[in-house]
Amino acid sequence: MDFGFAAEDETFRTEVREWLTAHAGAGQDRRTWERTLGRAGWIGLGWPAGGYGNRPLPLTRQVVWAEEYARSGAPPRSGHIGENLLAPTLLAHGTDEQKDRFLPPVAAGEELWCQGYSEPGAGSDLAGVSTRAEPGADGAYRITGQKIWTSLAHEADWCFVLARTEQGSKRHHGLSFLLVPMDQPGRIEVRPIRQLTGTGDFNEVFFDGARAEHVVGGAGQGWRVAMSLLGFERGVSTLAQQVGFAEELDGVVRAAVASGAVRDPVVRERLVRQWAELRVMRWNALRTLGRAGDAGAPSVAKLLWGGWHQRLGELALAVRGPAGGVGPADWTPGSPYELDAFQHLFLFSRADTIYGGSDQVQRTIIAERVLGLPREPKGVV
Numbered sequence: 001m002d003f004g005f006a007a008e009d010e011t012f013r014t015e016v017r018e019w020l021t022a023h024a025g026a027g028q029d030r031r032t033w034e035r036t037l038g039r040a041g042w043i044g045l046g047w048p049a050g051g052y053g054n055r056p057l058p059l060t061r062q063v064v065w066a067e068e069y070a071r072s073g074a075p076p077r078s079g080h081i082g083e084n085l086l087a088p089t090l091l092a093h094g095t096d097e098q099k100d101r102f103l104p105p106v107a108a109g110e111e112l113w114c115q116g117y118s119e120p121g122a123g124s125d126l127a128g129v130s131t132r133a134e135p136g137a138d139g140a141y142r143i144t145g146q147k148i149w150t151s152l153a154h155e156a157d158w159c160f161v162l163a164r165t166e167q168g169s170k171r172h173h174g175l176s177f178l179l180v181p182m183d184q185p186g187r188i189e190v191r192p193i194r195q196l197t198g199t200g201d202f203n204e205v206f207f208d209g210a211r212a213e214h215v216v217g218g219a220g221q222g223w224r225v226a227m228s229l230l231g232f233e234r235g236v237s238t239l240a241q242q243v244g245f246a247e248e249l250d251g252v253v254r255a256a257v258a259s260g261a262v263r264d265p266v267v268r269e270r271l272v273r274q275w276a277e278l279r280v281m282r283w284n285a286l287r288t289l290g291r292a293g294d295a296g297a298p299s300v301a302k303l304l305w306g307g308w309h310q311r312l313g314e315l316a317l318a319v320r321g322p323a324g325g326v327g328p329a330d331w332t333p334g335s336p337y338e339l340d341a342f343q344h345l346f347l348f349s350r351a352d353t354i355y356g357g358s359d360q361v362q363r364t365i366i367a368e369r370v371l372g373l374p375r376e377p378k379g380v381v
Contacts, residue, residue, distance in 0.1 A: 038109030175222030313349035
């Protein structure tokens with residue numbers, strides 16, 4: 001793909017930088033920041049025109065916005081699940097009524113979403129979900145079950161949930177894609193999961209008769225809708241992610257120079273390899289942008305960046321030497337302390353090859369759906 005930026009894109013880049021400089025450092029909490037973005041029309045740039053409150057822009061300007069946002073140091077997004085996962089799914093599979101109800105609040109930064117896919121007993125096997133949803137006399141479903149590793153569930157107003165709606169169904173049959181309001185006291189409980197880094201953005205979510213009126217794509221069509229959503233999970237956001245990766249790599253290089261570790265030829269080789277692999281990831285992302293129907297592209301991208309980021313975390317501590325594994329100089333035993341940036345990078349990146357689809361799952365997708373190899377036998381250890 002011949003991907004390049006025109007003069008109009010560079011003019012737009014200047015507009016983006018100026019706006020982010022003026023607004024990103026205002027000390028807003030994450031929900032208020034989403035509303036600020038929405039009022040300025042910065043949410044839903046990739047959606048088509050449809051009266052949803054977004055401003056549709058060509059792919060090149062979506063990339064400009066994503067990259068400049070990553071460079072700006074603006075707050076982490078709380079609305080990206082609604083903007084980048086739910087919205088494209090509704091545009092592809094939702095009814096006009098569902099689009100009109102849910103897309104404008106996402107574009108305005110007024111409603112935040114989380115994703116109810118993973119379960120304790122299913123792991124990365126999405127077809128193994130056991131959360132049940134039964135239709136009631138009023139036509140709404142009642143959901144019972146548990147989801148886990150649900151990002152930002154403690155902040156979300158809504159959750160899209162993959163649940164089993166046909167009794168006796170197995171695997172990918174009999175599933176439905178339900179839109180569930182989170183404000184249901186006594187029916188939904190959210191428990192934050194404390195991570196290695198000390199933070200708690202992941203959660204367990206328990207449903208006890210939670211009510212859901214909206215089904216996307218039709219009852220029993222949840223697997224088709226869920227697979228479509230996973231295809232939207234990467235894309236323009238991958239390029240923004242790589243900007244953050246480049247900044248982390250620059251920090252590791254500076255630390256290697258400061259500590260003298262860069263004089264070690266093995267460390268130098270690892271640093272150069274990380275730089276070269278990051279360039280390859282960018283070229284691969286640009287090559288695949290806008291190519292519809294490339295079933296393997298998201299899985300290839302996930303395999304590339306998951307392992308790369310994990311190796312960067314290991315390298316970040318290696319260049320610091322023994323000091324990288326201890327707390328601040330004024331720390332006293334038994335008291336809490338904050339992780340520094342490299343320690344956080346190392347601990348958080350341990351999960352990079354698991355969340356968002358484990359490496360094993362991505363390799364299976366590539367083997368079966370792209371290379372046409374025989375399907376992996378189920379139930380074989």
